[in-house]
Amino acid sequence: MNRLLYFARETLVSLRRNVLMTLAGIITVGVSLSLFGGSMLFQQWVDHGTQRWTNGVEFEVFLAVDSSEQQVAGVRQELRDDPLVRDTQFIDKEAAYEEFKRLFSDKPDLVETTEAAFLPVSFRVAPEKAEDTETLVARYKTVPGVDSVVTAQDSIRQLLSITRFLRIMFLALALVLLSSSVFLIVNTIRLATFARRREIEVMKLVGASNWFVRVPFMAEGLVQGAIGAGLAVGGVFGLWWIFDRYRADDPNEFFFGFYVTVANAGRVAVVVVVVGAVIGVLGSLIGLRRFLRV
Amino acid sequence: MIRFDSVTKIYPGNVVALRNLTLNIEKGEFVFLVGPSGSGKSTALRLLLREDLATSGRIVVAGRDISRLSHWKVPQLRRNIGCVFQDYKLLPSKTIYENVAFAPQVIGRPRHVVKSQVPQILDLVGLAKKRDRFPNELSGGEQQRVSIARAFVNRPLILLADEPTGNLDPTTAVGIMRLLDRINRTGTTVLMATHEERIVNAMRRRVIELDRGAMVRDQARGVYGLGTEAR
Numbered sequence: 001m002n003r004l005l006y007f008a009r010e011t012l013v014s015l016r017r018n019v020l021m022t023l024a025g026i027i028t029v030g031v032s033l034s035l036f037g038g039s040m041l042f043q044q045w046v047d048h049g050t051q052r053w054t055n056g057v058e059f060e061v062f063l064a065v066d067s068s069e070q071q072v073a074g075v076r077q078e079l080r081d082d083p084l085v086r087d088t089q090f091i092d093k094e095a096a097y098e099e100f101k102r103l104f105s106d107k108p109d110l111v112e113t114t115e116a117a118f119l120p121v122s123f124r125v126a127p128e129k130a131e132d133t134e135t136l137v138a139r140y141k142t143v144p145g146v147d148s149v150v151t152a153q154d155s156i157r158q159l160l161s162i163t164r165f166l167r168i169m170f171l172a173l174a175l176v177l178l179s180s181s182v183f184l185i186v187n188t189i190r191l192a193t194f195a196r197r198r199e200i201e202v203m204k205l206v207g208a209s210n211w212f213v214r215v216p217f218m219a220e221g222l223v224q225g226a227i228g229a230g231l232a233v234g235g236v237f238g239l240w241w242i243f244d245r246y247r248a249d250d251p252n253e254f255f256f257g258f259y260v261t262v263a264n265a266g267r268v269a270v271v272v273v274v275v276g277a278v279i280g281v282l283g284s285l286i287g288l289r290r291f292l293r294v
Numbered sequence: 295m296i297r298f299d300s301v302t303k304i305y306p307g308n309v310v311a312l313r314n315l316t317l318n319i320e321k322g323e324f325v326f327l328v329g330p331s332g333s334g335k336s337t338a339l340r341l342l343l344r345e346d347l348a349t350s351g352r353i354v355v356a357g358r359d360i361s362r363l364s365h366w367k368v369p370q371l372r373r374n375i376g377c378v379f380q381d382y383k384l385l386p387s388k389t390i391y392e393n394v395a396f397a398p399q400v401i402g403r404p405r406h407v408v409k410s411q412v413p414q415i416l417d418l419v420g421l422a423k424k425r426d427r428f429p430n431e432l433s434g435g436e437q438q439r440v441s442i443a444r445a446f447v448n449r450p451l452i453l454l455a456d457e458p459t460g461n462l463d464p465t466t467a468v469g470i471m472r473l474l475d476r477i478n479r480t481g482t483t484v485l486m487a488t489h490e491e492r493i494v495n496a497m498r499r500r501v502i503e504l505d506r507g508a509m510v511r512d513q514a515r516g517v518y519g520l521g522t523e524a525r
């Protein structure tokens with residue numbers, strides 16, 4: 001207890017002594033973690049909206065709701081034997097219902113009144129070559145039992161490549177900012193150790209353990225990282241709020257199916273806090289390394 | 295209590311600070327380490343505190359070979375050694391009481407121990423009345439007493455003093471020497487580096503003389519300048 005009080009007091013005094021440096025550290029951590037967390041959340045938003053079109057899936061063959069088992073087996077057989085098809089993925093009624101619940105999670109009434117049996121089964125098809133898509137679509141439209149064939153829109157394909165680019169950009173930017181926040185914290189801690197060099201000298205002389213000397217400084221870095229992460233958590237939930245507020249609820253809208261849940265935001269927030277704490281402690285450890293050689 | 299076994303210390307640039315030094319100091323002894331500047335006195339003290347490692351040879355403190363002490367055990371060694379310096383090394387922003395209490399606090403002594411020991415030690419060094427003053431309000435002699443109080447408050451086995459009277463006038467210095475003598479009488483081994491002839495001669499204690507890193511004299515109840523006077 002005694003010791004905790006001591007550490008808390010020392011940390012506070014030191015944080016106050018370098019208000020400007022501390023603020024700079026906190027803000028950089030906050031901004032970089034906001035970018036980092038924001039791009040993670042954005043990625044999940046896009047993933048949700050484009051889940052059907054990953055791994056080279058170019059079109060989806062929906063069977064009629066009342067198609068027979070023989071018809072399903074026939075389509076499956078034909079897809080399997082088709083030399084132009086690389087891979088297929090079967091979505092049964094249960095899986096379709098799960099996805100339906102997910103897509104309409106903001107409309108509980110609709111989910112309530114819909115049963116798995118009402119939904120069609122489908123095959124998601126990845127062709128060997130994307131150019132063959134049109135041929136394949138034409139071919140499967142006429143197979144018995146098939147109700148419709150849906151292709152990925154060009155716009156979705158473009159969106160995917162743009163988000164990939166954006167994500168790399170954001171992550172690179174976040175990385176640059178994260179490393180600069182580490183440097184800022186390193187610098188703050190160096191200044192703090194310099195301001196207290198006489199105390200540290202005496203502490204070492206009378207035999208204070210290395211950890212005893214280090215802890216207040218590490219706490220200082222941790223506080224900076226944690227407050228910065230707190231700001232970023234606010235940013236992440238702000239982004240979630242925007243996504244949620246403007247969620248497209250008409251299946252014909254382009255961004256229908258693009259959404260993030262509070263749970264998604266919560267998980268990103270946890271990652272952000274952990275990264276913030278790691279950055280704070282890492283920064284202070286680097287800052288202390290040279291100074292605390294016995 | 296302290297043993298040097300053929301200790302040599304060579305600093306980078308081939309500067310030989312200690313040359314094959316062998317000496318043995320028993321528990322409770324009071325020893326002067328004398329010699330001109332650069333003779334290796336400070337190096338010997340630095341090695342004892344493990345602020346530096348010897349280039350070769352062995353140093354044993356309280357039965358422990360400190361040259362082989364692992365990094366994290368060094369603080370434990372230092373708790374057994376109190377240190378007093380020419381420049382006091384007091385913390386200007388803390389009061390006298392806080393300066394002395396700092397030593398037991400930072401090694402994690404419980405609060406009640408700090409509360410009982412610090413006033414006791416301030417009494418011993420005669421500064422009980424000035425406990426709430428700051429170091430810059432005190433004379434040099436008083437500041438050195440505070441520094442001795444801080445070095446002794448954790449009851450170390452050994453007290454190292456590096457030119458403790460270097461900044462003090464002769465009368466004040468005598469007072470400091472009385473204090474060190476009193477601490478020595480409690481059974482604490484005292485090793486004091488100095489080049490003040492008068493003090494050494496007045497105390498008549500064991501004298502170890504270093505010259506250019508080598509021991510040139512080890513004399514029980516010695517005086518300062520036997521070797522140098524003869525020259």
